[in-house]
Amino acid sequence: MDRALARRLEARFETVLHGPAKGRHDQTEVRIGAGDVQDVLRALHDEPEFHFTMLADLAGVDTGTEMQVVYHLWSSTTSDWLRVIVEGLSRDDPRIPSVTFLWQGSEWMERETYDMFGITFEGNRDLRRIYMPPDYTSFPLRKDFYLPDDAARSPGAGVRHVERTHSPVDAAPGVVRRTSA
Amino acid sequence: MATQTPPRSDAPPKAPAGTHPSADDPHVLLENEYDFYEPIPPYPPRTEREAEFYTLGDGEMFLNMGPQHPSTHGVLRVVLKLDGERVVDIDPVLGYLHRGVEKLVENADYHQTISQVDPLEYISSLFCEWAPVTAYEKLLDVEVPRRAEYIRVLSGELNRIASHALFMGWFALDLGGLTPILWSFIERDEIVEMLAALTGQRMLFNYFRIGGVNGDLNHEFLSRLGDWMSRAVGQIDANIALLNENEIFVRRASGLGVIDSETAMRFCMTGANLRATGVPFDLRRTHPYSIYPELEFDIPTRTEGDSLARYLLRMEEVKQSIRIIDQCLDKMPDGPIMAKLPRLLRPRPGRAWAAVEGPRGVYGAYAISDGTDQPFRLKIHDPSFIHLQAVGALLPGNLLADTMAIMASLDPVMGGVDK
Numbered sequence: 001m002d003r004a005l006a007r008r009l010e011a012r013f014e015t016v017l018h019g020p021a022k023g024r025h026d027q028t029e030v031r032i033g034a035g036d037v038q039d040v041l042r043a044l045h046d047e048p049e050f051h052f053t054m055l056a057d058l059a060g061v062d063t064g065t066e067m068q069v070v071y072h073l074w075s076s077t078t079s080d081w082l083r084v085i086v087e088g089l090s091r092d093d094p095r096i097p098s099v100t101f102l103w104q105g106s107e108w109m110e111r112e113t114y115d116m117f118g119i120t121f122e123g124n125r126d127l128r129r130i131y132m133p134p135d136y137t138s139f140p141l142r143k144d145f146y147l148p149d150d151a152a153r154s155p156g157a158g159v160r161h162v163e164r165t166h167s168p169v170d171a172a173p174g175v176v177r178r179t180s181a
Numbered sequence: 182m183a184t185q186t187p188p189r190s191d192a193p194p195k196a197p198a199g200t201h202p203s204a205d206d207p208h209v210l211l212e213n214e215y216d217f218y219e220p221i222p223p224y225p226p227r228t229e230r231e232a233e234f235y236t237l238g239d240g241e242m243f244l245n246m247g248p249q250h251p252s253t254h255g256v257l258r259v260v261l262k263l264d265g266e267r268v269v270d271i272d273p274v275l276g277y278l279h280r281g282v283e284k285l286v287e288n289a290d291y292h293q294t295i296s297q298v299d300p301l302e303y304i305s306s307l308f309c310e311w312a313p314v315t316a317y318e319k320l321l322d323v324e325v326p327r328r329a330e331y332i333r334v335l336s337g338e339l340n341r342i343a344s345h346a347l348f349m350g351w352f353a354l355d356l357g358g359l360t361p362i363l364w365s366f367i368e369r370d371e372i373v374e375m376l377a378a379l380t381g382q383r384m385l386f387n388y389f390r391i392g393g394v395n396g397d398l399n400h401e402f403l404s405r406l407g408d409w410m411s412r413a414v415g416q417i418d419a420n421i422a423l424l425n426e427n428e429i430f431v432r433r434a435s436g437l438g439v440i441d442s443e444t445a446m447r448f449c450m451t452g453a454n455l456r457a458t459g460v461p462f463d464l465r466r467t468h469p470y471s472i473y474p475e476l477e478f479d480i481p482t483r484t485e486g487d488s489l490a491r492y493l494l495r496m497e498e499v500k501q502s503i504r505i506i507d508q509c510l511d512k513m514p515d516g517p518i519m520a521k522l523p524r525l526l527r528p529r530p531g532r533a534w535a536a537v538e539g540p541r542g543v544y545g546a547y548a549i550s551d552g553t554d555q556p557f558r559l560k561i562h563d564p565s566f567i568h569l570q571a572v573g574a575l576l577p578g579n580l581l582a583d584t585m586a587i588m589a590s591l592d593p594v595m596g597g598v599d600k
Contacts, residue, residue: 025319026468027534054462055449056536057545059560070547070560072534074468081468081534105449108570116283126230131276131599134224140284141558 001028002080008049009082013040018087029083034096037069037086044073044082045102051075052082055103060113062143067094067119089119091142098123116141220245220260234272240264244581248277254351254588255595257569261581268576268584273569278599286559291317291391291526294559299385301563302597305344307337308539309597310389312546313559315470315535317391320528320550328516329393330472335509336379336388337537338502339406343372344540345495345502346420348592352492353424355589356433364420371409378402392520398513406510413503421496434489438575438587441486448571451564452542453494454591458486464538471537476508488590495540495592527554541565541592561600565593 001023009021009030016039018031032040044052052073061068067089073082086096098121100107110121111130118139121127129136138145220243226232237243247258256277262270282301286294294313301309311333318325325333346369350362373383378401380388388395424430440450442458455462463480465473481497483490528550536545542564551557568591575587 024531025533027532029532053446054451056543057534057547057560057562059547059558059562061549061558061560072536072545072547072562076467079468081536083532083534102447103449104447104574105567105570108566109449112566126228128227128231129276131279133276134222134227140281141287145284 001025002078005078005080005082012043012047012049016040023080026080027083028078028080029085031085031087033088034069034086037099038097038101040084041071041099041102044075044084049077051077055099055106056081058099058106058109058113060117060119060141062091062117062141064143065091067091067117069096069113069119071099094119096121100124115139118142231272234260234262234270237262238264238269241269246584248274254593255598257595257598259584261584263581266581268579268581271573271576271584273572275569275599278595280600282600283559283561286313286556288555290554291528291556294556295389295391296385296387298561299387300596301561301600302539302541302544302565302594303384304347304594305340305540306384306386307333307340307388308537308544309561310386311337311537311539312535312544313548313561314389314391315537316533316546316548316559317526317528317556319533319535320531320548321391321522321526323392323520323522325393325520326517327472327514328397329518329520331509331513332394332398332518333389334472334476335506335513336376336386336394338505338509339372339376340386341540342499342502343369343376345499346372346417348495348540349420349424349492352586352589352592353430355585356430358424358427358430361420361424364423368413368416368420371405375402375405375409378405390519391526392522393518397518406506410503410506410510414500417496417499417503425493425496431489434492434586434590435485435487437488437583438579438590439485439487440571440575444574445486445571448574449567450542450571451567452539453491453498454542454568454571456480456482457490457494459484464536464543468536470535475512476505478504488586491590491592498540525554527552536562539564541594541597542568563597563600565595565597566600569593569598 005028006021006023010017016032016036021028021030023029044050052075054074055071056074057072059070061070066087069086071084073084089096096119098110100123107124107126108130110124111127113119114121114127115129115131116139221235226235241262241264244261244263246261248256258274260272260274261268282297285297289297295310298309298313299306346365350365353361376386377383378399380386440458442460445455445458451462459482461480461482466480478501481494483494530550530552532549534545534547536543544564545562547560548556549558572588572591576584579587
């Protein structure tokens with residue numbers, strides 16, 4: 001990991017980061033709240049000490065307790081990938097500002113995330129379903145969307161039943177699936 | 182003498198009364214024929230952009246292209262808004278090939294991911310495997326043996342040539358030339374057979390494993406590769422001359438679908454499409470992975486940013502790939518091809534992102550582990566999806582006939598777009 005980048009990030013975004021910048025392998029990761037997305041990403045994109053001009057990926061994550069939106073950025077100023085995790089979106093009504101004003105190409109990635117998780121990107125002017133049909137009402141990649149049969153768990157797949165990841169018997173009410181990720 | 186002939190009717194007899202109409206019923210299809218080709222969706226617009234697109238201006242019309250169109254490279258439907266013969270705007274409709282691969286991966290164990298992601302970009306399957314496999318290796322903190330890395334690069338570059346050869350063929354085909362695809366299939370078929378000898382399959386290789394590759398180099402692969410390498414450069418040059426020296430092709434493709442570097446970056450474009458605008462972004466050099474730092478090759482760029490530049494750049498890349506294959510064969514180390522790993526993988530909780538430079542751009546994978554034997558989440562980033570989005574910015578103002586020429590020059594594969 002690039003320690004200099006982590007220090008620069010911590011100095012610049014001291015007030016908005018949730019905890020220190022972490023790193024593993026060739027990745028540096030910071031966590032922010034949904035309210036700071038536009039400011040942080042604009043600063044990362046525009047300021048010459050960061051210069052993260054390339055949005056490599058935009059992913060939605062349902063951790064079972066909350067929603068996250070994860071941005072992967074690339075810059076020529078560092079040898080690391082930067083991962084910006086926007087955490088703490090509510091599962092009932094996840095809302096986050098759009099970054100289409102920086103990267104027009106994020107429009108479809110946001111549409112995909114909306115389609116799969118139901119996360120609303122405020123400011124995206126074309127936020128409709130992209131893969132699923134328009135009259136579809138569920139969000140398939142949410143953790144409370146179960147497949148009709150868990151093919152991988154069938155004995156035919158040759159997998160031993162060592163763990164049952166999909167039955168959180170000891171989970172608190174409201175928690176769909178617990179994770180430490 | 183007049184004979185009584187029954188009234189002539191081409192329509193098949195009506196469905197018997199009282200039967201339930203279904204989509205499989207030919208009578209229903211006939212009666213509602215018009216609905217199937219109606220470009221305007223039968224519901225009110227959901228977004229500002231959709232409302233804007235489906236409102237016709239003076240003299241404009243809609244044209245529905247696809248989903249079954251011979252040159253959409255898969256099942257893609259594009260609604261075009263035309264003013265005369267000029268394209269005003271487009272609205273691509275995706276999802277015809279959507280398999281929900283990310284959900285399937287979450288419900289299978291780590292090894293099963295590889296066969297699930299194979300059919301994404303079926304032209305360059307090895308790169309679709311490479312990204313998630315590398316992400317899992319980062320989760321597991323496992324180091325891949327050097328011989329396995331060399332085999333990965335060797336087979337990957339072969340796959341890149343096969344993909345670019347096919348691109349050359351179908352780009353020319355979309356522009357109306359039939360010969361190049363027959364020529365390019367000579368190369369592609371040879372490489373595909375070669376990879377079949379190595380991996381056991383012609384298209385969906387299922388070859389990379391977490392921690393290595395599935396099989397070592399074998400005699401058939403190496404002898405085929407040796408044969409091919411001895412004539413590859415000449416053969417590829419002949420193929421390239423077929424198009425580069427064709428004045429019709431060059432005039433048709435140059436100045437078409439021009440995009441500048443800043444717009445390309447804003448559209449998150451990668452790969453040859455970005456390099457054709459002058460940005461020397463190639464992950465093999467800008468963010469080195471695997472054994473690429475040990476190899477010598479150039480990153481060709483062009484500055485025109487048009488269809489012809491994208492085509493020429495890919496042909497340059499083929500030559501660089503041959504250089505890489507040469508060096509791989511030269512430096513191929515001995516040793517194991519798999520890291521020592523338990524059969525059932527349970528990485529400790531964490532997150533990892535890995536990206537590789539494929540023939541179409543950056544293939545990425547973001548994997549989250551929660552400590553169980555199934556990935557908690559695998560996000561697959563596919564360059565075709567991004568590039569297809571940019572078509573919407575490239576097309577307006579061009580002729581309807583140029584639609585395919587521009588779309589084909591970006592080289593999207595619908596299997597990857599729809600996931």
